[in-house]
Amino acid sequence: MTIGIGLLGLGTVGAGVAQILASPQGRHPLVAELALRRVAVRDLQRPRPIDLDSALLTTDPEAVIDDPAVEIVVEVMGGLEPARSLILRAIAAGKPVVTANKAVIARYGEEIAAAAAQRGVYVLIEAAVGGGIPIIEPLKQSLGANRIQRVSGIINGTTNYILSRMADEGAAYGEVLADAQRLGYAEADPAADVQGGDAADKIAILAALAYGGSVPRQAIPTNGIDRLDARDVAYAEQLGYGVKLLAVAEQVGLAADGAAELDVSVNPTLVPRAHPLAGVNGVNNAILVEGDPVGRVMFYGPGAGAGPTASAVVADILNIAGIRQVSGVTSQGQPAPLDPLLAAGSWRPCRLVDPAQTRHRNYVRLRTTDQAGVIGRIGTCFGDAGVSLQSIVQFQAQGGDGGQAEIVVITHEVSEAAFRTAMAAIEALPVVDHVAACLRTL
Amino acid sequence: MTIGIGLLGLGTVGAGVAQILASPQGRHPLVAELALRRVAVRDLQRPRPIDLDSALLTTDPEAVIDDPAVEIVVEVMGGLEPARSLILRAIAAGKPVVTANKAVIARYGEEIAAAAAQRGVYVLIEAAVGGGIPIIEPLKQSLGANRIQRVSGIINGTTNYILSRMADEGAAYGEVLADAQRLGYAEADPAADVQGGDAADKIAILAALAYGGSVPRQAIPTNGIDRLDARDVAYAEQLGYGVKLLAVAEQVGLAADGAAELDVSVNPTLVPRAHPLAGVNGVNNAILVEGDPVGRVMFYGPGAGAGPTASAVVADILNIAGIRQVSGVTSQGQPAPLDPLLAAGSWRPCRLVDPAQTRHRNYVRLRTTDQAGVIGRIGTCFGDAGVSLQSIVQFQAQGGDGGQAEIVVITHEVSEAAFRTAMAAIEALPVVDHVAACLRTL
Numbered sequence: 001m002t003i004g005i006g007l008l009g010l011g012t013v014g015a016g017v018a019q020i021l022a023s024p025q026g027r028h029p030l031v032a033e034l035a036l037r038r039v040a041v042r043d044l045q046r047p048r049p050i051d052l053d054s055a056l057l058t059t060d061p062e063a064v065i066d067d068p069a070v071e072i073v074v075e076v077m078g079g080l081e082p083a084r085s086l087i088l089r090a091i092a093a094g095k096p097v098v099t100a101n102k103a104v105i106a107r108y109g110e111e112i113a114a115a116a117a118q119r120g121v122y123v124l125i126e127a128a129v130g131g132g133i134p135i136i137e138p139l140k141q142s143l144g145a146n147r148i149q150r151v152s153g154i155i156n157g158t159t160n161y162i163l164s165r166m167a168d169e170g171a172a173y174g175e176v177l178a179d180a181q182r183l184g185y186a187e188a189d190p191a192a193d194v195q196g197g198d199a200a201d202k203i204a205i206l207a208a209l210a211y212g213g214s215v216p217r218q219a220i221p222t223n224g225i226d227r228l229d230a231r232d233v234a235y236a237e238q239l240g241y242g243v244k245l246l247a248v249a250e251q252v253g254l255a256a257d258g259a260a261e262l263d264v265s266v267n268p269t270l271v272p273r274a275h276p277l278a279g280v281n282g283v284n285n286a287i288l289v290e291g292d293p294v295g296r297v298m299f300y301g302p303g304a305g306a307g308p309t310a311s312a313v314v315a316d317i318l319n320i321a322g323i324r325q326v327s328g329v330t331s332q333g334q335p336a337p338l339d340p341l342l343a344a345g346s347w348r349p350c351r352l353v354d355p356a357q358t359r360h361r362n363y364v365r366l367r368t369t370d371q372a373g374v375i376g377r378i379g380t381c382f383g384d385a386g387v388s389l390q391s392i393v394q395f396q397a398q399g400g401d402g403g404q405a406e407i408v409v410i411t412h413e414v415s416e417a418a419f420r421t422a423m424a425a426i427e428a429l430p431v432v433d434h435v436a437a438c439l440r441t442l
Numbered sequence: 443m444t445i446g447i448g449l450l451g452l453g454t455v456g457a458g459v460a461q462i463l464a465s466p467q468g469r470h471p472l473v474a475e476l477a478l479r480r481v482a483v484r485d486l487q488r489p490r491p492i493d494l495d496s497a498l499l500t501t502d503p504e505a506v507i508d509d510p511a512v513e514i515v516v517e518v519m520g521g522l523e524p525a526r527s528l529i530l531r532a533i534a535a536g537k538p539v540v541t542a543n544k545a546v547i548a549r550y551g552e553e554i555a556a557a558a559a560q561r562g563v564y565v566l567i568e569a570a571v572g573g574g575i576p577i578i579e580p581l582k583q584s585l586g587a588n589r590i591q592r593v594s595g596i597i598n599g600t601t602n603y604i605l606s607r608m609a610d611e612g613a614a615y616g617e618v619l620a621d622a623q624r625l626g627y628a629e630a631d632p633a634a635d636v637q638g639g640d641a642a643d644k645i646a647i648l649a650a651l652a653y654g655g656s657v658p659r660q661a662i663p664t665n666g667i668d669r670l671d672a673r674d675v676a677y678a679e680q681l682g683y684g685v686k687l688l689a690v691a692e693q694v695g696l697a698a699d700g701a702a703e704l705d706v707s708v709n710p711t712l713v714p715r716a717h718p719l720a721g722v723n724g725v726n727n728a729i730l731v732e733g734d735p736v737g738r739v740m741f742y743g744p745g746a747g748a749g750p751t752a753s754a755v756v757a758d759i760l761n762i763a764g765i766r767q768v769s770g771v772t773s774q775g776q777p778a779p780l781d782p783l784l785a786a787g788s789w790r791p792c793r794l795v796d797p798a799q800t801r802h803r804n805y806v807r808l809r810t811t812d813q814a815g816v817i818g819r820i821g822t823c824f825g826d827a828g829v830s831l832q833s834i835v836q837f838q839a840q841g842g843d844g845g846q847a848e849i850v851v852i853t854h855e856v857s858e859a860a861f862r863t864a865m866a867a868i869e870a871l872p873v874v875d876h877v878a879a880c881l882r883t884l
Contacts, residue, residue: 016735019735020587020735026589026696027586027587027588027589028586028587028654028783028789029654029789030586030782030783031586031587126584132735132736132737132739133739134576134580134583134584134585134739137579137580137583137584138576138579138580138584141576141579141583141757141760141761141764142568142576142579142580142754142757143576143753143757144469144470144472144473144756144757144760145462145469145470145473145752145753145755145756145757145760146469146753147468147469212470212471254468276721276742279718279721291753292749293458293461293462293574293748293749293750293752293753294574294743294744294749294750294753294754295574295743295744295747295749295750296743296744297574297575297576297741297742297743297744298740298741298742298743299739299740299741299742300718300739300740300741300742301736301737301738301739301740302736302737302738302739305737306735307734307735307736307737308735308736308737310587310735311585311587311588311733311735311736312584312736313587314586314587315583315584315585315586315587318583318586318587318783319583319783322583322781322782322783322784323765323768323781325779325780325781325782326765326768326769326778326779326780326781327768327769336768337767337768338767338768339764339765339767339768340472340764340767341470341472341760341761341764342764347470347471
């Protein structure tokens with residue numbers, strides 16, 4: 001029973017998908033039943049890494065969706081529009097969708113899910129987060145018995161590559177970024193990666209699956225690595241931590257109406273060396289899920305690239321093809337019932353809590369006058385605000401720091417409100433020149 | 443729509459499952475639809491960690507299966523019989539089965555799968571390998587696009603705990619084992635764990651899923667950690683390796699008839715410190731899957747314990763409950779079609795290759811006469827057999843080693859046949875007292 005596949009986009013990932021479909025031998029036998037029927041490309045003449053029958057190609061993506069031979073639509077073109085409209089068009093046509101588009105799902109996931117549920121089709125998104133790492137499917141189908149406490153991930157390969165090199169080489173951010181761009185690990189416009197937006201898209205998606213409800217993407221507090229100083233990476237190292245761009249979604253409460261209250265954010269974060277996420281280096285990604293009763297499980301692997309991402313896209317196609325064999329007996333004309341795990345509909349509201357009410361450990365680097373009593377005055381400001389400290393260390397002034405000292409503070413877990421009160425008082429101290437850095441700590 | 447669950451066994455895992463079913467709030471909403479209908483126990487009077495209506499309990503497991511209110515049978519009693527017969531009885535009654543029983547699945551998986559396929563019911567086994575780590579479902583449903591090259595895992599928590607402590611404390615195997623038994627990390631009869639049989643059961647299961655065909659469990663070459671000397675752990679450490687009990691299934695060829703030719707084994711193995719599996723310590727498990735085009739993905743977490751294992755069991759129950767909603771429209775009386783991914787039937791034969799034809803890196807420790815020229819003679823034996831070496835190191839003789847030396851050799855990847863030829867020649871050298879240890883190296 002052949003299943004017709006329509007591909008929207010034939011870039012790196014699209015070509016990777018076509019490659020798998022063209023070489024089924026040694027893969028799951030269902031792969032051999034998938035047949036590429038139509039492929040939308042931007043430019044018919046452009047040279048491609050894969051040899052496809054030119055009769056399959058079209059510059060009209062709607063023609064792909066509308067082609068009666070296309071039974072599953074695979075959106076790997078990226079970007080918000082026309083991707084969103086095309087996904088909705090496929091759903092309206094009753095065709096299941098597989099997409100790798102985290103930006104669309106993070107922003108329009110609710111709209112798309114509602115349309116899909118109404119029409120009775122699946123929209124599967126394994127490739128949207130973590131590249132080839134199976135994480136969407138496990139969250140939907142393997143961890144449902146748990147109360148999820150926290151999902152924390154290194155889910156942007158570009159920034160993890162940059163941070164790994166900054167740590168290994170003691171190099172400056174700008175220097176490593178430029179090199180990463182030369183090597184193809186960072187885009188010419190790196191904003192979405194280095195400012196944390198890509199990680200925020202992905203944690204919005206993971207949180208929605210882990211907690212059963214849509215999370216407002218635009219409200220996620222997001223800090224990138226673009227202002228990270230190599231000095232903080234070096235100090236963190238000396239204190240026993242690595243610096244990672246962590247995306248975290250944590251349930252901090254349960255509202256009276258049954259809504260999950262979540263603290264979701266993206267921040268450069270000090271990770272203790274013994275933590276499972278600390279060893280995740282280079283372009284690899286990892287997602288740690290903490291739940292009751294499972295404890296801590298981690299998923300690790302290549303977070304991007306043609307092969308890994310195509311592996312995830314084809315997995316989703318296979319899942320749709322597999323479940324079709326079960327629901328194939330449905331009477332024609334009416335929407336098929338969906339497997340509630342695979343369809344992953346919302347089952348409760350989720351709300352982000354006021355950031356001021358969240359609790360975290362913090363890392364602060366202060367540039368101060370180099371004189372006796374400074375540490376005492378800073379410690380007093382923290383104490384007055386009820387912020388208890390794990391450590392306060394004065395680092396040796398570096399060349400060119402004449403007359404100034406650097407003081408690094410790591411707090412215990414404290415409320416963000418109390419921390420901000422303390423920081424305002426500290427900034428007002430005459431001996432404090434400025435707050436040079438403020439990061440999270442696990 | 444309530445779904446009736448029958449439990450065979452109310453030990454640690456069974457009680458964990460009952461606990462989850464009794465407290466659905468905050469878990470996937472499908473959990474609330476699962477109702478425990480009947481529980482088979484060995485002794486009605488025994489005190490239990492969970493308060494259950496005594497009317498649910500019976501000492502007759504067949505009564506649980508035959509109870510019309512029981513729609514899904516959960517086998518968590520362990521052992522080969524009566525577990526195998528009860529699983530087959532449930533299948534014959536058309537009831538899907540969830541089991542955590544790796545010993546039964548590793549030995550009778552083919553028989554059980556055939557019966558299940560014929561009757562059109564699922565037998566799900568997520569809890570059989572890796573405790574709470576989702577690994578069965580990802581292999582079945584998320585990695586099907588790949589040609590799997592290798593699956594390697596730390597899949598026995600007891601031995602990993604013992605090895606971690608041997609490495610940390612430089613302690614002897616027997617000493618740590620005794621302590622692990624006191625602390626409840628090792629059984630009173632530790633044979634299945636420390637001799638590698640439990641890991642062999644599990645790698646047989648993983649290999650069958652990864653390569654699409656049953657693997658003869660009894661033919662898997664299996665070496666445990668029960669003869670491991672603390673000295674080798676210490677030498678490995680000095681050479682940049684950790685020692686782990688690795689279960690590995692690797693595809694080494696493709697037979698003319700389409701059968702996958704596999705090298706499957708369990709061995710104490712030196713793992714380079716930078717390898718993702720090297721950091722997996724204590725009772726944690728991890729499974730590394732290497733495939734084309736996904737690359738390397740790793741699954742990490744607690745490999746045993748009531749909570750994690752129950753999380754996996756309930757995940758399987760949820761999957762059956764979820765897919766029932768799709769296939770619920772089937773006409774009564776005839777077997778429902780199965781989702782081929784979830785059902786995971788065989789799709790090609792798998793064969794173990796002759797161990798002599800496999801290729802590995804090896805670690806060898808020799809006790810020799812402490813005299814000039816020994817290293818040369820040993821090196822010559824390896825060279826004559828075509829075994830190329832990565833390193834050959836003489837370690838300082840320890841107290842009581844009067845007149846003897848210890849020589850540690852690490853080979854490059856070589857054929858087992860050539861390695862055995864070299865070792866026979868080396869054992870015959872007059873300067874070699876004996877071969878003190880022989881381990882694998884990644």
